[in-house]
Amino acid sequence: MASTEPYESALDQIPGAHPYPRSSRYHDAEIGVHVRADGTEVRYAKRRLLPPIDRNTSAEDTTTHTVSSGERxxxxxxxxxxDPDQWWQIADANPVVDPRELTDEPGREIDVPVPGVFPGAGHAR
Structure with missing residues (x-):
C-alpha cells in the first residue's frame, strides 16, 4: 500500500485544509464552533487533554536531559x-504548567520522550 505522507504534507500547504499543521500539538484537537448573536461563526480548538504521565515508564521510554544555563x-x-516547534512533546512528558519551567532552573533533570513511546512523540502532530 502506498504511503499517503506526500499527499498529507501537501495538504498542510493549502490554506484552510487543516486548522493546524500536522506538526502542531493541536492538529488532532477537536474544532468547536461558537455562533455569536449576530450569526457569525467563530472556530476554536477545544481543550486538549493529556494522558496521565506514567511515572513507571522504563529507561527505554525516555531520555533524561540535564538543563544547562540559557537553554530554552x-x-x-x-x-x-x-524541529524547534516540537518542544511541546517534551513539555507533555513532564509535570509542568508553563513550558518555561522546563528550562528555568539549570541542573534540573527533565524527561525527553523517545519517539513512538508517548502519544504524539516521534511523529508530526
Whole structure:
C-alpha cells in the first residue's frame, strides 16, 4: 500500500485544509464552533487533554536531559526532534504548567520522550 505522507504534507500547504499543521500539538484537537448573536461563526480548538504521565515508564521510554544555563524549550525541540516547534512533546512528558519551567532552573533533570513511546512523540502532530 502506498504511503499517503506526500499527499498529507501537501495538504498542510493549502490554506484552510487543516486548522493546524500536522506538526502542531493541536492538529488532532477537536474544532468547536461558537455562533455569536449576530450569526457569525467563530472556530476554536477545544481543550486538549493529556494522558496521565506514567511515572513507571522504563529507561527505554525516555531520555533524561540535564538543563544547562540559557537553554530554552525550543532549543530542546531542535536538539531532540530536529524541529524547534516540537518542544511541546517534551513539555507533555513532564509535570509542568508553563513550558518555561522546563528550562528555568539549570541542573534540573527533565524527561525527553523517545519517539513512538508517548502519544504524539516521534511523529508530526
Amino acid at each position: 524549550p525550543d532549543h530542546l525541540g531542535q536538539r531532540y526532534f530536529g
